[in-house]
Amino acid sequence: MAEATTHDSDTDGVRMDLISGARMEGLTSMEKIRLILDSVRDGDIVVLEQGLTPDEESRLIEVTMTEISPDDFSGIEIETYPRTGSSSGGFISRLTGSEESGNKLTVIGPANQIETLEKDEEFISTLVSHE
Numbered sequence: 001m002a003e004a005t006t007h008d009s010d011t012d013g014v015r016m017d018l019i020s021g022a023r024m025e026g027l028t029s030m031e032k033i034r035l036i037l038d039s040v041r042d043g044d045i046v047v048l049e050q051g052l053t054p055d056e057e058s059r060l061i062e063v064t065m066t067e068i069s070p071d072d073f074s075g076i077e078i079e080t081y082p083r084t085g086s087s088s089g090g091f092i093s094r095l096t097g098s099e100e101s102g103n104k105l106t107v108i109g110p111a112n113q114i115e116t117l118e119k120d121e122e123f124i125s126t127l128v129s130h131e
Helices: 021-025 029-041 054-067 091-095
Strands: 015-018 045-048 074-084 104-110 114-120 122-129
Touching: 029 045, 029 054, 029 104, 054 074, 074 114, 074 122, 104 114, 104 122
Parallel strands: 015 045
Antiparallel strands: 045 104, 074 104, 114 122
16 A cells, blocks of 8 residues: 555545555654555544554544544544464564564554454454445
């Protein structure tokens, strides 16, 4: 995924952007935040293979708060869980052919479309509604 793009509103369903750690590695913190927020503002669910640092998560929330407007953007829902050091790698690692695993997996989506049903250190269950 090179850049966040606008999407055709006639598309039925929810779009998920699965972003590898390698893609995020070359970006500054603000570039990561813009990439995430632009996708989420378009109604996409973003899944980060390696997650964000605590400082980046704080900055993401801070920037999100400044962009919330009642008629346009309701904010984000963010859930992160640590990943264990298994030898099989993650699903994005298998898709991209990379065996390198990150520290955590992060799911970010529009606050009005994503609801966390259950979360523990190895599992996130989320209900995604169509706006």
